[in-house]
Amino acid sequence: MNIILSGVGGNGVVLTTRIIAEAALMEGIDVRVGEVHGLAMRGGTVVSHLRLGPDAKGVLIPQRMADMMLSFEPLEAIRQMKFLKRGAKVIINNDPYVGVDAHLGLSRYPDLCRVIEQIQETQDLVDVPATHLALKAGNVVMTNVVMLGTLSASRELPIRREVLLEAIKSRVPPHTIDRNIKAFELGEKAFQEWEQKRACQTGS
Amino acid sequence: MEKKNRILGGAGEKVLLTGNEAIARGCLEAGVVVATAYPGTPATTIMEKLGEVAPELGFHAELSVNEAVAFEVAAGAAMAGVRSLMATKMLGVNLIADPLTVISVTGVRAGLVIVTADDPQQFSSQNAEDTRFFGMLAKVPVLEPMDGQEAKDMARYAFELSEELELPVFLRITPRICHSSFPVEFGEVRRPKRNGKFVRDPKRFVMISTYSRPRQKLLNEKIIRARSIADTNPWNRSFNFQNGMMVDPGKVYNTFGIIASGMTFPYVQEVLEVTKVNAKVLKLATTYPLPENLITEFLREMDQVLIVEENDGVTELLTRALAQRKRLNVRIMGKDEGLIPMSGELNPDIVGDAMEKLFGIKFREDLTEAYLKAEKELVSQRVPALCAGCPHRSSYYSIREALRRKGRGGSIMGDRGCYNQGAYEPLEGIDSCICMGASIAMASGISHSGTNEPVLSVIGDGTFYHSGIPSLLNAVHNRSNIVSLIFDNSITAMTGHQMNPGTGINLMGESTGFANLKKIVQACGVERVQVISAFDTKKLIEAVMEEIDQPGPSVIISRAPCALVVERNIRKRKMEMYRAEVDLEKCIGCKACMKKIGCPAFGWSNEPKPHLEILPHCNGCGLCVETCPFGAISVPGKPDDALGISVKHREVKS
Ligand SMILES: Cc1ncc(C[n+]2csc(CCOP(=O)(O)OP(=O)(O)O)c2C)c(N)n1
Ligand code: SF4
Numbered sequence: 130m131n132i133i134l135s136g137v138g139g140n141g142v143v144l145t146t147r148i149i150a151e152a153a154l155m156e157g158i159d160v161r162v163g164e165v166h167g168l169a170m171r172g173g174t175v176v177s178h179l180r181l182g183p184d185a186k187g188v189l190i191p192q193r194m195a196d197m198m199l200s201f202e203p204l205e206a207i208r209q210m211k212f213l214k215r216g217a218k219v220i221i222n223n224d225p226y227v228g229v230d231a232h233l234g235l236s237r238y239p240d241l242c243r244v245i246e247q248i249q250e251t252q253d254l255v256d257v258p259a260t261h262l263a264l265k266a267g268n269v270v271m272t273n274v275v276m277l278g279t280l281s282a283s284r285e286l287p288i289r290r291e292v293l294l295e296a297i298k299s300r301v302p303p304h305t306i307d308r309n310i311k312a313f314e315l316g317e318k319a320f321q322e323w324e325q326k327r328a329c330q331t332g333s
Numbered sequence: 334m335e336k337k338n339r340i341l342g343g344a345g346e347k348v349l350l351t352g353n354e355a356i357a358r359g360c361l362e363a364g365v366v367v368a369t370a371y372p373g374t375p376a377t378t379i380m381e382k383l384g385e386v387a388p389e390l391g392f393h394a395e396l397s398v399n400e401a402v403a404f405e406v407a408a409g410a411a412m413a414g415v416r417s418l419m420a421t422k423m424l425g426v427n428l429i430a431d432p433l434t435v436i437s438v439t440g441v442r443a444g445l446v447i448v449t450a451d452d453p454q455q456f457s458s459q460n461a462e463d464t465r466f467f468g469m470l471a472k473v474p475v476l477e478p479m480d481g482q483e484a485k486d487m488a489r490y491a492f493e494l495s496e497e498l499e500l501p502v503f504l505r506i507t508p509r510i511c512h513s514s515f516p517v518e519f520g521e522v523r524r525p526k527r528n529g530k531f532v533r534d535p536k537r538f539v540m541i542s543t544y545s546r547p548r549q550k551l552l553n554e555k556i557i558r559a560r561s562i563a564d565t566n567p568w569n570r571s572f573n574f575q576n577g578m579m580v581d582p583g584k585v586y587n588t589f590g591i592i593a594s595g596m597t598f599p600y601v602q603e604v605l606e607v608t609k610v611n612a613k614v615l616k617l618a619t620t621y622p623l624p625e626n627l628i629t630e631f632l633r634e635m636d637q638v639l640i641v642e643e644n645d646g647v648t649e650l651l652t653r654a655l656a657q658r659k660r661l662n663v664r665i666m667g668k669d670e671g672l673i674p675m676s677g678e679l680n681p682d683i684v685g686d687a688m689e690k691l692f693g694i695k696f697r698e699d700l701t702e703a704y705l706k707a708e709k710e711l712v713s714q715r716v717p718a719l720c721a722g723c724p725h726r727s728s729y730y731s732i733r734e735a736l737r738r739k740g741r742g743g744s745i746m747g748d749r750g751c752y753n754q755g756a757y758e759p760l761e762g763i764d765s766c767i768c769m770g771a772s773i774a775m776a777s778g779i780s781h782s783g784t785n786e787p788v789l790s791v792i793g794d795g796t797f798y799h800s801g802i803p804s805l806l807n808a809v810h811n812r813s814n815i816v817s818l819i820f821d822n823s824i825t826a827m828t829g830h831q832m833n834p835g836t837g838i839n840l841m842g843e844s845t846g847f848a849n850l851k852k853i854v855q856a857c858g859v860e861r862v863q864v865i866s867a868f869d870t871k872k873l874i875e876a877v878m879e880e881i882d883q884p885g886p887s888v889i890i891s892r893a894p895c896a897l898v899v900e901r902n903i904r905k906r907k908m909e910m911y912r913a914e915v916d917l918e919k920c921i922g923c924k925a926c927m928k929k930i931g932c933p934a935f936g937w938s939n940e941p942k943p944h945l946e947i948l949p950h951c952n953g954c955g956l957c958v959e960t961c962p963f964g965a966i967s968v969p970g971k972p973d974d975a976l977g978i979s980v981k982h983r984e985v986k987s
Contacts, residue, residue, distance in 0.1 A: 137715070139950075147349070150514055154349050161480075162349075162514035165456055172933050173717050187599030188480075188513040191681040193698045208712050211700050229935045230716035233927050235758055239711040247707050269949070 130287065131190040132179040135209045136201030137226050138172050141273035144300065145199070146177040148277065152288045152296035153181050163188030172228055176209055181287065197285050198252075199276055201259070202226050203244045210248070219252045220279050222259035222272060255279065257319045266312035274301075274309050278316020338385045342519050350517045352510035355481040356420075356448055357382035359488025361390065363444065364523030365418050367410035368394045369403040371799070372828035373422030374457040375511035376450035380420050381831070384840035392525040396831050396840045399769075399799040400425030401432060404447065408436045408501070411445035412538065413529035416492050420448040422457075423464045424768065428800075430467060433501065437471040438548045439538050440499035440555075444492030447473075448504045453643045454678035456508050459749070459768060461676060463644035464505050468621040472556040474563070475503040475621040477595030481515025483568060487618065489520070497562065498555050505620070507643060509678065510596055560622045568618030569627055572602075577609040587613040590635040592628070592652065594620050594642040600681040601641055608685070608694045623651050632661045639687060640667035643679050666691075717754050721934035722896035722954035722978045724867035725752045725820055729762030730930055730956065731870045731891075732789065732818065735877035743787035743881070744779060748772035748801070750793035751827040751895075752820055759931045763791055770800025773886075777804070777813035780885070787881040789816045794850060795825035795833045802853065808886040809858035816880040820867070821850055821892040830898060854888045861887035868893055868954065868976040899978045900952055909981045911953030911971040919965035920944040929960040952978045 132149070136142040143164055150160045164177035178190045192211050197218040200206035206221050213219070223241070231238035248254045257279050263272040274297060281290050294313065301309050340358040342348055350358065357379050360368060368387070370380035380396060387394035393410075397403035400421045407419040421429070426449050436445070449467075452458040468475040476491055478484040488504055495502040536544045563569060573582040579602075589610070593601040594617040605612055615631045617623070620642075632638060632652070640649045646668035653665050667673050672687040685696025719726045729752075736743045747753065747763025748771060755762035765775060776790035792801045797819050808815060825831040832838055834848035854862045861883060865872045873891060880887045903910055913934075922943035927935050934951035938944055945966070954977050955968045971979060 147514065151349055154347070154516055160349065160514070160516060163509060164512055164514075165508065172715065174715055186603045187596075187681060188509055188515075189600070189680045191603070191685065191697050192700065204712070207708065210704065211708070227936070228715055229718060229927055229931050229933050230757075232924070232935065232937045233759060233931060235716045236713045237711075244711060247711060250707075251701075251704070 130181040131184050131195040132181070133176065133190065133195045133198040133209050133212050134179060134200070135174075135176045135198065135205040137205060138175055140175065140201035141270070142175040142177055142201060145273040145277060146179050148296045148300055149179060149286070149288070149293070151299070152293045155292050155296065156288050158182050158287060159185040161185040161188045163190075172226070174205060174208060176205070199280055201272065201276065203241060204238060206248055207244055210252070213252060215251055217252055218255065218283060218285055219248055220255045220257065220276065220283065221248070222276060223256040224258065224260040255283065255320065255323050257316065257323070259316065259319075262315040262319060263312055266315055267308040271309055271312035274312040275316035275319070278313035279320045280316075281313070282317040282320035338382065340382050341386060344519055344521045346519045347516050348519065349514050350481055350485075351378065351512055351514050352478075352481050352484045352506060353378040353512070354382050355485035355515065355517045356488045356504065356506070358517065358519065359485040360418050361386070361522045362485070362520045363416055363489040363492040364525045365492070366392050366415035366525045366527050366529065367407055367417040368392065368420070369397050369407045369418070370420040371397055371400045371403050371425055372825055372831040373425055373450070374828050375452065375508040376420050376422045376448060376506070377828045377831065378511070379448060380840065381829075388841055390525060391527060394840050396833070398834060400428040404429040405432050408432060408441065408445060410529060411441040411443050412439075413531040414442045415527065415529040416444040418446050418448065421450070423449050423451045423462055424458060424460070425449070426464050426467050427462075430470070433467065433473065434471045435540050437473050437500055438540060438545055438552050440548075441495060441501060442499070444495040445501040446488065446491040446495060446504055447501055448488070448506065450506050450508070450511055451644055452508060453676070454508065459766065461644060463647060464503060465621050465645070465647045468503050472552050473501050473503055474498070474559045474619065475505050477505050477618055477620050478510060479596045479598045479616065479618070480510070481513070481517045483618070484510055485517050486520075487568065494562065498559055500555055500559070505595070507596060507678065556622055560625050563619035563622060563624035564626045566619050566624065568616070569624045570616050571631065572614045572616065574602075574605040574614065575611050577606045582613065586634070587611050588634070588636040589613075590615065590631060590638040592617055592631070592638060592640045592648060594648050597641045597643060597679050597684070600679060600684045603681050604684045604688055604696050608688050608692075608696050610688055610692055610694060617648065620648060623648065623655065625655055628652060628655060629659050629661070632656055632659070632663045635663050637664045637666065639672060639691070640665065641673055641679065641684060641687075642667070646675075716757050718757065718931055718933045719751065719754045719760075720896045721932050721950055722900070722952040723751070724822055724891070724893035724896070724977065725755055726760065726930055726932065727867045727870060727893070727954070727956045728818065728820055728873065728891040729755045729760045731873035732762065732791075732877055733760070734870070735874045735881070736787065738874070739787065739878055739881060741786055741881070743789060744776075746772045746776040746779065746788070746790040748790070748792040748796045750796050750820070752791060752793055753827075759928050769796050770804060773801055773804035773808055773815070773817050776815040776817065777808045777811065780814045787816065788814065789818065789877075791818045791820060794819060794821040794823060794835050797850070798834050798848065802857065805854065805857045805859065805886070805888070814885040816877065816885060817888045819850065819854070819888060819890045821890050822895040824895050824898060826895045826897070830895065850890055854890070859886055859888050862890065864890040864892055866893055866976045867891040868956065870956070870959065893977050896952060896954065896978060903978070903980050910978055911968045911981060912951045913947045913953055913955070913957055913966055913968050915945045915947060916965045916967070917944055919963045920961075921963060923962075925962055926957050926960040926966065930956060932957060954978050
């Protein structure tokens, strides 16, 4: 299985990838992670390639071969879409990061609706207000854990819920474990709500 | 939070490690006694990991002041008979060329391994040079792992090879090894034996020409021996692919071959499995000197061979020469034929494209026209910026403001560090970035060129210690009329906040006292030197304006700690920082603030009217306050004398 994780510096893309990779290893699944860290500063594009099971060969996923994407930022999802198979599931946090460069006209940030529309054209999109849900759980830094909850609920991963939670617990400060579990559950719930919504839409 | 260092652990354990961590572990398994490095992305975390365990395991780990020093420290230890390591990014190898080309002549008494991280994609480097040429230049073997397991095992083996040949050995990696993660199975850790002793042997270590000449001959013999060792190196191996399956290399006969060096092997493997192109593959782990017998045997069976390698076509060059020498009739293809690109890192897609060109077989679906169109419409590169609250922003703003007020133009020769992010609009703080330490001397050159505009230079504290000091001495000695600014955040920030002589602590966790930057500058003979807070824009602007009119060289030390470090410390102590606020009544939406300083904590909102919005990661440094012509920005509650990022309850600060 091939998964792309993307976002901007400060989103926790690298940490989240490690958590899934470690959980996979706990499940006895072979893993490779390819990632690029920028420099010390925040706000730049970050992407990691996570390869599980028989796909765990080289560290880079070839274009059009990823089975799903977890994106912490909408525009970053589009940036990495070339890696996705047609119809692959894309889970995004729908909270855009519009840098000051875009406000200054040094780069462009497209209209959010247009971004969503573009992803939906070829992919199975699940959009989650993860930043918002993390705040609800107590702190924006748990945005990535909300996303992990959604990912887990999507049943795409060959990793059990408890194992993923175990991996999360080993990576977060002990006194924040309860809050993190709450964030995870909010992420799960967001997926269920999305599923219900879709069922209604396709039903009508 | 996981406290245990991931590179510790018993033999047989399988742990998810980055390539850098794997190499650090390999060094523990080799029982390294002296480990040195100068930070440089992507190699930096090797020494960070080793530094975390060195005091406990009883070996010496240091972040040296620059790469040449790091290498010489490691080489000294190896001369004294203990295993030693030096880690660097490839640009640091430029600095070690001088000692390296002589240490290869003297040879070493215990393993000396140089880990060098090349950067073909230039994720974080000023060029894309190929370290293998330094292997050839100094006649030093080069090893290249394909994944984390090999990185660890080859790091350990590199020490053994170094001892067998009594030569330094390069372990060459790339960001895709350094920062990727792989499951790695541990071997036994060897207790470091700190029992070095330097035994005199002038004919070997005093490299005056009379003594050096005979040893040069010996070096040439060694590199020939290194070739035959490469022939038996088990990581140089053939594989056979038939109908997408790996089969016994002895059994099936293919006339199309691929030589895949280092980490390109998994890409080749994946492409052959998917495309089902039949090929024999020689996976190369020794990229200098090449295992000549192995390659000759390989070439003999082939009609056509594709060479897949990153950076320059070194294997291609050497293989062509070998084929010519052995009079082999085989078509060798690679970069020269345009099948493998000359620049940029490789990936499975590129190898797939090569296969399509050769055999017309598709590796994967093409990207659709619709996607390419949408990508073009929607996606543009994000422009990097200095962090919110970065003191460099304030310094640049002040320099530009001073030059503007002077109205005489002027050039600002830059150096290498976080302050490079100030090169972009709107700050446009530097006019050059060449290599670490270049700023002051290049400014000197411009000042002697006859220009009548002011000439300034900008360098960070870390880079000043690394290679700025000789240039400043030179500027004094040769009377360059320049104004040199030293941006002193007392840390080497860009590579992830490593300590330097101005930080007060070293990698072993020992307190070292602080290098006195001002005194160093004065000791170089600079008479006009002042230290100003980087957030005291008024003083900084005045100082720059004043120094431009004085005969140089003069130095302005613009000092304030790195914002990320301050933030981290404040958060750790559970204290709060101030934050800027916008007065909606006063903000007219002109974006003057953005156009002046482009802080990443600036957001924008059109509700109820277009206005500046301050994002949550503002840390109240306050620089933006003076950029607004209408006084719309303030940092509520912050006392006037609190410069830069400050904690809210000052009494706790002490
Ligand atoms: C020869 C060489 N070694 C290492 C590097 C990697 N590198 C880039 S900037 C930098 C240090 C910057 O430190 P400093 O000058 O203190 O500036 P700061 O980032 O703290 O602002 C390093 C080590 C390099 N580019 N070239
Ligand atoms: S890491 Fe520190 S020095 Fe680098 S841009 Fe951020 S605040 Fe400035």
